[in-house]
Amino acid sequence: MAEKIATRYGFYDGLVALAAEHEEIYAVDADLGSATGSFLFKKAYPDRYIDVGIAEQNLVGISAGLARVGLVPFCSSMAVFITGRGFEIIRNAVAYSQINVKIVGSHTGITAAADGGSHQGIADLALMRALPNMVVLSPCDYHQAKKMASLMYYHQGPVYVRTSREPVENVTTADDELELGKAQKLRTGKDVCIIATGMMTILACKAAEMLAVEGLQASILNIHTIKPLDHEAVIKEVRSCDGHVVVCEEANRYGGLSEAVAATLVQENNITFERVAIEDRFGQSGATAVLLESYGITPEAIAAKARRVVGR
């Protein structure tokens, strides 16, 4: 539990292991391999690593071409660049074309930290969710990220995965099963349902500990598949907590997990909804802890929202 490691490394450790058995897997990057984690793949399979230079549009286009002739490319850059600058290529050459390209966006959320707001991916979930045919994944820790490589490989079609720069503690284990589109319940409670994705999941676990001391039992639902969302599990879990729900995501509040959950719950009766997300501001440079505090992305903030939805 105490060891911290970033999901960007977990993902590529998983891909390196998977690629041993599948020679059609290639990694493609745009001169950011040391940042995205794809350098791990390059080290293991230098002949199956393609660097297209600092050109994210071409990164996606070339990957679509590789996929069209039977290879399985995992293309990566920082989320802000690959989903931002690469967006319309992803839209037409990948999603609209239903081509088997896997997209990896690293440095998501404000925990990309020191590089500043220009490099912090906060709109990637909204951009990728908006595309038909696109599956959107968001691992919460090293173990989950590591398993996602094969989840993506065995899904035929476009998939986006967002990873983080910041090392985080594990909340899942190497043995936990991971199924595409199935939410993972990490804690059972009856008073409030905390729904979390990515590194927010460990913060949600810490918030649940604080609430337990006060006599509030929180259940925690980890959403690793943002799209398609596990509507059934969301509704069931929120219902079992009297309609009290707090959604946590390290992304802008528009277009991400919290809006997806809100849309799912809008037809349910007696829902009390709060969210912890980036409140429509760009990020900036700073130490991770300082940024999280100043953007209100802390276990304390989650606990406060939880108290509010249960009326305490």
Place this chain on the structure above:
Amino acid sequence: MVLQEKARKIRLDTLEMILAAGSGHLGGSFSVTDILVALYYDVMHTGDDMSESDRDRLVLSKGHANPALYAIFVDKGYVPQETKKTLRQWGSPFQGHPDSRMCPPLDCTTGSLGQGISVGVGMALGLKLQKKKSRVFIVSGDGELDEGICWEAFMAGAHFALDNLTLIIDRNMIQLGDATEQVMALGDLHAKMEAFDFMVSEIDGHDFPQLLVALRKRTEGKPHCIIAHTVKGKGVSYMEHNAAWHGGIPKGDQIIQAYSELRGVNHG
């Protein structure tokens, strides 16, 4: 010459399809017809039914010229004859811009300009990595070279030494709004492509002997760029060199004149 007769038929079918649809791009389809005919009826190894994995690939990056390509698919029997009547209609394999999910003989979905060049470079790279003998032909417009992704892809094509890649630029000098040199000048395109380390040929894009020599040519260690000088609207006098026929549809006497010119004139 057989190819000239074939090109005549493809232009007539293209006109028929676009008239039936009520919209479509005649100018760019006509400028590129002879290039596509040379490829599909002579140069490309397509296999019997386009399903061989080592067949040559074509990416029509100027996707709006697809009626000419669709007419070829009908003529070659890749799709049923009656498909011709369905251009741009609900459920048709002949979507307004090429969609390979709807129309499997298409090697690539295109339409968003510039992207086909990047995807085509990726296809050539992927085939080379798999040690396949296939060649990749990209047919691009000249106007679409305004897109930055083209130049990213050109750099990559040379960097990865893609000698299985042939880029044919349909240099008709006109884009949607005006002459290419008015909208955004391409200037010395030959020098630009050479500077990007392509081997460059310049030909008359309506001359089949020149087309065949250039398209058959193999390079070593670098991609080949053919600048094919063409006439937008080629074959119908009032459409030729006229930006209005990028997306214009003939009416009344214009239709009669177009058919009669395409039938009567040898468009080699």
